[in-house]
Amino acid sequence: MSLLTIGINHNTASVQLREKVAFSPDKMSDALQQLHSMPAVSGSVILSTCNRTELYVEVDAQASNDIIHWLIDFHQVNEEDIKPSLYTHTNEEATKHLMRVACGLDSLVLGEPQILGQVKQAYAQARENEAVQGNLDKLFQKAFSVAKRVRTETEIGSSAVSVAYAACTLAKHIFESLRHSRVLLVGAGETIELVAKHLSDNGCRQMTVANRTKERASGLAEQFDAQVISLSQIPTALVNADIVISSTASPLPIIGKGMVESALKSRRNKPILFIDIAVPRDIESEVSELNDAYLYTVDDLQSIIDQNIEQRRAEAVQAEKIIAIESKEFQNWLRSRKAVESIRDYRHASDTVRKELLSKSLQALSSGGDPEKVLLELSNKLTNKLIHAPTKALQEAAEKGELEDLAVLRKSLGLEDL
Structure with missing residues (x-):
């Protein structure tokens, strides 16, 4: 097989x-x-x-x-x-x-x-x-x-190679644990859904979803036990947010510098991480000018992703080496299985010959045959039966000039090398 x-x-x-x-x-x-x-x-x-x-x-x-x-x-x-x-x-x-x-x-x-x-x-x-x-x-x-x-x-x-995963990884690197971090997700599309999943998988339990229509946001929020707010409630929500990740289809920024500045004052300058993965941008670039606001855009994440792809390629080289070793080991195991089957078949064939000849010898003895002659005949017939197949194989290998096969046969029979 x-x-x-x-x-x-x-x-x-x-x-x-x-x-x-x-x-x-x-x-x-x-x-x-x-x-x-x-x-x-x-x-x-x-x-x-x-x-x-x-x-x-x-x-x-x-x-x-x-x-x-x-x-x-x-x-x-x-x-x-x-x-x-x-x-x-x-x-x-x-x-x-x-x-x-x-x-x-x-x-x-x-x-x-x-x-x-x-x-x-x-x-x-x-x-x-x-x-x-x-x-x-x-x-x-x-x-x-x-x-x-x-x-x-x-x-x-270990390296992020999607925008959603990269956003989550960035947040995880900045905040030692996401379990106690409060996250505001702006938008309710596929990318934000993936972000929410990655955040949830990494222990985040306090998420709020802000979206233009609450119906779409509600379906997403139910999956992750998150709160739902409207876009107009974002200024208030920013005060309690440690991380803001935004991805909408809005043609104009949703979060401005003044809005963030006001929220930071209410937070007594406790920093906020902003990750804007929307194109066009959801967060005004001027937000990065504020001391306690840290803004990353989709271009920043893409740079991280490109670096991580190269890192994965380098790690793949080591992975291929592991697979080469493990694959060879499995093939050796398969070949050993074939040897086990061959040994079992050979033992069975030899034992069948032994039982057949022993039965005839016992019958001869019970019929009054000379024990010495019976034993001599048993030993001769048993030897001839057992060496018949190996002898034939040795002859065929020698006649065909198959020296390698001949050497293997001799080794398997316990004979000296040629």
């Missing part, structure tokens, strides 16, 4: 094409059961995200075309459309690929951590459908441990 990966991702296909072969949650169980029921397949896991669809299977060596045709038939897609975008990896390359995926090295955003959770979910679904076992099961367990090692031994996931 061989380990096989067949997939399509953001590097090989457009989102329109990827959508055609994505597995929806309601079809995943049926897909796993169909795939696992194929005669050549002994184990399968399906990973399907917005950026990739990948089939990880343990199959007979020549079954890749059958798996590809199954994928095409399941989604009823045109073969000519999909085939050029598919990639295939076998054995060690399949092992490396899964490890790279789990570590975020094959992601659209290098080092992003969400993919590991998605791989674990795919594995769990395969387990629920009894579709993964044996070597494939061991491969996924190994991939999880490798991802943990990469996260522990490198800094690939």
